[in-house]
Amino acid sequence: MGERGLHCVALACSPRKDGNTALLAREALRGAASAGSTTHLIYLQDHHYAPCMACDGCFETGRCxxxxxxxxxxxxxLAADRVILAAPIFSMGICAQAKMFIDRAQQFWATRYLLYRPVIADAARRPERRGIFISTAGTRMPDVFAGALQVARYFFKILEVRLVGAYCYPGVDERGAILKHPWALGEVYRAGQELGSERPAVPVS
Ligand SMILES: Cc1cc2nc3c(=O)[nH]c(=O)nc-3n(C[C@H](O)[C@H](O)[C@H](O)COP(=O)(O)O)c2cc1C
Incomplete structure (x- = not known):
């Protein structure tokens, strides 16, 4: 029986692969790696996916x-122990790229609430899944992150991941502007370290 470390997956949703949220996601992953996690970064921009068609095709199987x-x-x-969702604010909400992807989680809503099955079948053999949300917005408008946070909470809940932190930075607009805020990069690095530092509760062979 061997022990495996935690596996941390970050989903970078901005169309800017070198933008603010992607830079923060990479920093959080660096923190997780420094704590012994294996890491994987996914840029949504590299992928092709359709919006949910509301066809209800997942209602009987739990599969899209x-x-x-x-x-x-x-x-x-689903295979990750730790999940980082990184997405900017577009038009006062989570960016469309993220929203379109999250709508495709309707299959997991069907799994849980229509089929009464867990999304993570082998939960007993795994550590509690945890995650953080990262966002930036160009303005400092009150509640600029409120809508995106609602969507992020839904995303983590439906994937059976406990949301343990939200790192939202207002007043960060142009590409790479977050580099002028080293404290923010340090904050997400430490959040990543914390995420990646716990060993699984049950050793996995
Ligand atoms: C289409 C679009 C819409 C935006 N809408 C808002 C907005 O409603 N409020 C705001 O504060 N910033 C808005 N912004 C600015 C972004 O939130 C900001 O530039 C952010 O840091 C981008 O992160 P990224 O570099 O990871 O893409 C918008 C940017 C774009 C491209």
């Missing part, structure tokens, strides 16, 4: 009928 890149990405997220 659309065959595209969303399926394999969700497999990565």
């Amino acid at each position: 009928v659309i065959e595209d890149d969303a399926g394999p990405i969700y497999q990565h997220l």
